[in-house]
Amino acid sequence: MKVLIISGDFYPVNSPRSFRTTELAKELSRQGNEVTLMYSVKDESSIEFCQQNNIHLIDLGPLKWRSFLNSNNKIINIVIRIINRLLLQLFEYPSIELMFRVRKALSKITAKYDLLITIAVPHTIHWGVSLIGSKRNNLAPCWVADCGDPFMGDRNDSFNKLFYFAWFEHKWCKRADFITIPKIEMKKNFYPKYHDKFVEIPQGFNFNETKKLIKPYSGNKIPTFAYAGAFIQGRGGRDPRPLLDFLLSTNEQFSFVIYTRNRSLLSKYIEKADPRLQIYDVIPRSSLLQELSNMDFLINIAYDPESQLPSKLIDYALVGRPILNIYNDKLDEKLKADLLDFLKGNYSNKLKIDGIDKYNIEAVAKKFLELANKKSKGLS
Incomplete structure (x- = not known):
């Protein structure tokens, strides 16, 4: 054809x-x-x-x-x-x-x-x-x-x-x-x-090529997790600030790694220079998959969970690490509790992505x- x-x-x-x-x-x-x-x-x-x-x-x-x-x-x-x-x-x-x-x-x-x-x-x-x-x-x-x-x-x-x-x-x-x-x-x-x-x-996604990029998970000394993608401020956007404000208000030890082009929403956190927060520019997908595969868990900020399925979620699923899903910029008490559970290694409320073969x-x-x-x- x-x-x-x-x-x-x-x-x-x-x-x-x-x-x-x-x-x-x-x-x-x-x-x-x-x-x-x-x-x-x-x-x-x-x-x-x-x-x-x-x-x-x-x-x-x-x-x-x-x-x-x-x-x-x-x-x-x-x-x-x-x-x-x-x-x-x-x-x-x-x-x-x-x-x-x-x-x-x-x-x-x-x-x-x-x-x-x-x-x-x-x-x-x-x-x-x-x-x-x-x-x-x-x-x-x-x-x-x-x-x-x-x-x-x-x-x-x-x-x-x-x-x-x-x-x-x-x-x-x-x-x-x-x-x-x-x-x-x-x-x-x-x-x-x-x-x-x-x-x-x-x-x-080319499953065969993706599998070659994924490293075996070896664990981390402190809870290490990541978010990769854009941030969107506005109606139903992906605004990370409520999440970051909560995380940095705790005394928990962790390393939150962010890969994004949208640094404007993160300016005050960059100025704080809290060592628990690491912010990087985007990297090639092949390198990103290798990094994500060694995270303890991954963060997804869903801006329209009923109708949207960002492509990075499939990458998240393919690397096989637990996913914590946060809807829009809302961080209610349940999500805060889930996040603290994830920091303790309890992933019972992780996001499930079914039917991966269709991708x-x-x-x-x-x-x-x-x-x-x-x-x-x-x-x-």
Whole structure:
């Protein structure tokens, strides 16, 4: 089968959407499909990776639109943050550039594919495909729009999307044949009129490669645990501060290791320099898995437990360490008690993740191909 994948992130970028794209493209190619990736190349290693895995690459060219960089001057920095927020809120800048790049690139393509997969975020990739109109049917008879998070129904941002962006969401939802999401419950955050198009396809992981990265657990002298991922301040966000305030208020001995890009919410804890708290930038997934496999337990901050299943939770499950789940930024007395139990080695209230086999990338890739076959038989 000939497959065209369009994404905003790819190897070696360290993000959930990059991982989704990379693993899916690699596995589809391994299964004997002709895979083409449309992507704005940011690193030469992307080209090498595609060559090694028999993936044809269409380069969208370097993206030129950028958010304004922060300044060392506090006043100027506030102004820059306001400008960046306004540009994002009003125009979905800078990711709106991808809409134009994708539309332009697709208008030049003469090749025909059996399956088109677009991967969001950013959703502007879906928008770009929807703008080519009837040419999309000539490009590929089946379009699968993959969504890691909703757009108009985003519950994590402090600001609602402006009303006129609904036009784009209606347009791509109407034209896509299928809309894939990691948990079917997520469809509640999209317009109900398109709910019959939604299919659950979870994040895919190469189990064989992952097992090679995991170290045998050897234990630690003091309770050592970790969190890896983003922090989100706002409605239903992943705000670590209640957790950190409680932990640092105790006399317990522990080592809490955090891997994140979002250091702004942690500034006061960095200034305190409590040796029990170690904060690092993100590291490559291969290195991260090795570190996580030697933790006593792992922390997950769930911002929408009913409809979201962050990809890191599957990584957590694969390394085999107990998981303490904290919902949003709430830390009630029960969770405090659970946390103290975990520090004592009592993991009886650990999070259970069932059906781990469905996250095997082999099964995930086949689900995408099944959608193309379903469409060809007129069963969409």
